[in-house]
Structure formats: structure tokens, C-alpha cells
Amino acid sequence: MTFYSIGDVAERCGINPVTLRAWQRRYGLLKPQRSEGGHRQFDEDDILRIQEIKRWIESGVPVGKVKALLDKGKIPVAGDWVALQEEMMSTLRQVSPARLRTRLALLGREHPVDALIDHVYQPVRERLSLDLNTARVMLSLLDGALIEQAVLHLGEVRRKAGKDALLIGWGIDDRTSLWLEAWRLSHTGWRVDVLAEPLEELHPEFFPGQQIIVWTGKPLSSDQAQRLEHWRRQGYAVAIHAPALSA
Template identity: 75%
Template sequence: MAFYSIGDVAERCGINPVTLRAWQRRYGLLKPQRSEGGHRQFDDDDLLRIAEIQRWIERGVPVGKVKALLDQGKAPEPGDWSALQEEMIGTLRQVSPAKLRAKIAAFCALHPVDILIDNVFEPLRNTLSLDRDTARAMRSLLDGILIEQAVSSLMEARIKAGRDALLIGWGIDDRTGLWLEAWRLSQRGWRIDVFAEPLELPHPEFFPGQQMLVWAGPAISPEQLQQLEHWQKQGYAIRAYGAANAA
């Protein structure tokens, strides 16, 4: 039987080791074995259970309620993340960066970053962008803390073994979205350097021998795909990156 370290599991499942430890210690969701040296060892059954936990969380079930559902053998149903979004809005209304920072850190300790980005952070940012004045100010505060969290994650990932890449926004306006994708990648074993300003046209010839990931938002255009294929035929290590094709 194959065994995996907590680092291996974190990379395979896209989950921060801190979250895995919380699932084990605080909620009893996982029971990894221990090596002779006392290190956690996960097997294939543990990986399947983690995938099931993720499916429940993706449907908006609070972590504290997942164990009972797993024990009952129930199948996940479509969920609702509005409760966490409302909790974030309540914190934003207090206009306290420290409290918002603590709330986001608490969420990240319980939920994979992937899931939070897709189901809490991005939907909340979209909602706040629909209004003016106060809501826009709240979104600006939120974006600042999210970028801060992303940078912290990138710095942590940089001191670990991983794959190196440049992340470049291509023809986009959402700079915070770019940093969120960098955060997502840092949780998946990538050591990312981010171009803070999106470019109208990436120039892979400027970065010979380096892996480049370009993010064009939720969907890349046919023209951009054609350009990518041209660069790839020229031998450049460049490819599209996005939530739908994150590796």
C-alpha cells in the first residue's frame, strides 16, 4: 500500500497542510497513520475521504457538520455559500482591516483556498462591484487584504520545493483576480512570480527558458489561443492558465 506525506497530500488535493491538520485535530475528519518517526502517513483511502470532504464543503456545508454526514453515508447535495458571504460582509461593515484579516485567515484554516476563491471571495467581489460608494469602498478593502494573503502564500511557497513559473495577466482589468489565481497556484505546488500589471501582449522572447502562465480571465479568446499555439510552435514554454484548467 502506498503512503503519502502531508506535503504530498496537500499538493495532490490542493489543500494547505494547516487545513488538513485542522480537519484531523479539530473535527476528527481524518485519521492518518504515523511513521516510526511520528510523521503523518496518508493512504489511498484517506485521499478518497479527503475528496469526499471537499465535495461537501464545495456545497456549502460547514466543516463542523461534515463528519456526521460522512458517518451517515449521505451523498452531497447542491449547497449555498451565502452564509459565509454574509459573514464576510458583516466583517467588512466594521471597516476594520485587522478583523477582516482574521476572518479570512479563519476561513482559510477550515476550507481549501480553491473553494473559497470560487464560492466566497469572487462572488462577494462581484456583488460589491454592482453598487457604488460604500460597496465599492468595501470591495477595495477586501481586495487589499486578499492580495496581502496571496502574497504571504506566495512567499511561503517560494521556500519549498515546487515548480517555478511567471504568471502574467493578458488583456484583463481585474488585477486582484490575477493575484487570487497566483494564490490558487501557490497551494498547488507552484512557486509563482506575478507581473503586477497585466499586459496587452506577453512577450515570451523576453524570458527564454522560463515557464510562463498567462491568465486571460474566465475564458481565453480564440485569437489568444491562436497566438499561444504560435508561440508554443516556436518552442516557448507558455500556456494558458485559468480556474478551469489549473494544474
């Protein structure tokens, strides 16, 4: 029988090792074997279970409810992300920063940040941006709380071992999305610093020796792609972060 380390499984399944440990310790979803040295060892059955857990969570089921569904042998169906969006809207209508922080913390414990950004936070932000009147107040409240949550998490991750990177927005207007993507990156092993002001012109020579990750929010233009290739030929470490695109 072939066994895999937690790092191998994390890379194969696209899940942070910290998340896998939480699924085991906090929620009892996994029971890996241990090597003689005490390290976790996963087999193919474990990997299949991890993939099933991932499907449940991506469908909108809180992680705390997944074990019961797995034990019953149920099949994942499309989750009701709309319901979570409506709950977020209801919280925002109360215009209470404290209640909003509590709501965000609860969602963060129940769902992976990738899913929350793509299926709750960004859809709600887009919905609020269409209203030029009172919804703008709620959007501002939500953006502030999301940036606060992102900054807190970035600080926690920075105290741990990991890869350092500077995230720069290139030709974007939505600063909150930049912080959300920093939050997303921090769950993949990066210790992220953020250049808070997006740039129209990127100058990698200003950051010698640093790993630069660029967020554009859309596919690269032909000019941007040419510049990126030019910088790479010059030896600058510049990567594109595009989770919703083809990275």
C-alpha cells in the first residue's frame, strides 16, 4: 500500500495542510495513520474521503455538518449559497460593525475562504455596488470588515514558516478585491505583504530580490503579457495570481 505525507496530499488535493489538520483534530473527518516517527500517513482511501469532504464544502455545507452527511452516505448536491448571501445582507442592514464581525468569524469557521470569497463576499459586494444610495453605506461597512479580517489573518500567517511574497494590484480599481486575494493566497502557504495602492505601471526593479505576485482581476492584456515576459527574461520573480482565471 502506498502512503502519502500531508504535504503530498495537500498539493494533490489543493488543500492547505493547516486545513487538513483542522479536519482531523477539530471535526474528526480524517483518521490518517502514523509513521514510526509520528508523521501523518494518508492512503488512497483517505484521499478519496478528502475529495468528498471538499465537494461537500464547495457545495455550501458548513464543515461542522459534513461528518454526519458522510456517515449517512449522502451524495453532495449544489449548496444554497444564495441563502448565505441573504443572511449577509440581513446582517448588513443592521449596520452594526460588531454583529458583522461576528458573522464573518462564524462563516470563516464553517467554510473555506476560497468559497466564501467566490460565492458570498464578492456576489454580495457586486449586488450592493449596483445601488447608488443606502446600499453604498452597507458596501463600505462590508469592505472595511473584510479588509480587517484579511489583515488579521495575514498577520497570523506571517508569524509562521512560509514563502514570502509582495502582492501588487496592477491596473485595478477595486482595492478590497486585492485584500481578498491576499487573504486567499495566505491560505496556500504564502506570507503576503500587500502594496495597498494599486499601480498603473509596474516597476519590479523597485523591489529587487522579492517575489512579486500580481493581481489584475481580469485576463492580461497583450501589452501586460509582453511586459511580464520581458521582466521574467530580465530575471525578476513576477507571477500572476488568477484563481478564477487560468493561473
